[in-house]
Amino acid sequence: MNAYLLGVLAGDGARYVGKNGRYMIWIDQQTRNIKILEKVKTILETLGFNVFFYSVPDNKKRIAVYSKSLFQKFERMMKNLTEFFESLDEENKKEFIAGFLDAEGTVTDRVVIYNGNIELLTSIKKFLEKFGIICYIYRFGKIFGLQIYRKDSIRILKKELKSSIKLSFLPG
Numbered sequence: 827m828n829a830y831l832l833g834v835l836a837g838d839g840a841r842y843v844g845k846n847g848r849y850m851i852w853i854d855q856q857t858r859n860i861k862i863l864e865k866v867k868t869i870l871e872t873l874g875f876n877v878f879f880y881s882v883p884d885n886k887k888r889i890a891v892y893s894k895s896l897f898q899k900f901e902r903m904m905k906n907l908t909e910f911f912e913s914l915d916e917e918n919k920k921e922f923i924a925g926f927l928d929a930e931g932t933v934t935d936r937v938v939i940y941n942g943n944i945e946l947l948t949s950i951k952k953f954l955e956k957f958g959i960i961c962y963i964y965r966f967g968k969i970f971g972l973q974i975y976r977k978d979s980i981r982i983l984k985k986e987l988k989s990s991i992k993l994s995f996l997p998g
Contacts, residue, residue, distance in 0.1 A: 827899060829918035830989050831869045833925025834862065836907055837941070841900050849897035852890040853929075854882060861991045862928045863889050908945040919953055924990035926950075933992045936975035937983060940966065947972045959983050 834853060842850045855863050863879070867889050870877045878890040903910045914922060923939075931939045941947055944963065947970055951961050959979045964971050974980055984993045 828869050828873065829914060829921035830925040831866060831873075832899075832903060832910075833922040833927075834866055834929045835900055835925075836903065836922070837926045837929025839900060839929075841897055843897070848892050849894040850890060850892055851896050851900055852888050854886045854888045857885050857887055859928075859991075860887060863887055865991060907943055908949050911946060911949055920987055921989055923950055923953070924987040924993070927987065927993065928991050931992055933996060936973060937980055937993070938974075939972045940969050941972075942969045944970050954983065954986075957982055957986050959986075 835851070838853050838855065840852050840854075842852075844850065853863065853866060867877050867879055870889070870891055875891045875893055875896065878888075880888055880890075882888045911919065911922060926941075927933075927937070927939050930941050931937060939947065939950070947963050951963060951972055954961055954974075959974060959982050960976050961972055961974045961979065964973055974983055980996070984990075984996055987993055
């Protein structure tokens with residue numbers, strides 16, 4: 827399974843089993859983040875899924891897939907997301923983080939990945955530090971943010987996470 831896709835699902839994915847027994851997975855994004863959804867759509871189609879792409883309220887777009895196997899994979903991953911992340915090899919960890927950043931992150935003069943799972947953010951922090959990326963975890967109300975603000979660390983992050991849509995907009 828594609829690790830970038832799993833990172834996006836971990837951040838912004840939703841799942842539901844309908845009364846009719848159909849298994850649905852979907853991802854919503856603001857229209858300004860359409861490139862992320864286009865990338866996810868391409869990945870899903872490459873994996874053989876029939877993808878539905880449509881508008882939803884609040885100026886958002888949605889990608890939806892009906893798939894019991896993807897639903898079950900998503901369920902297993904979310905049961906212990908940190909353990910799942912730590913089980914990935916180095917390249918897949920980078921892909922997962924790129925997708926997770928695209929789903930949960932903001933990129934301005936700094937990069938912040940927001941999430942309520944401090945264990946996962948701590949594991950990501952330890953992994954990124956192997957590349958010399960200096961990052962900090964802060965509490966933002968009920969959630970946490972893994973923050974990278976040093977220019978040299980952001981430059982390394984961009985080099986290591988080549989598949990991130992949000993990082994691709996940074997100069998350099």
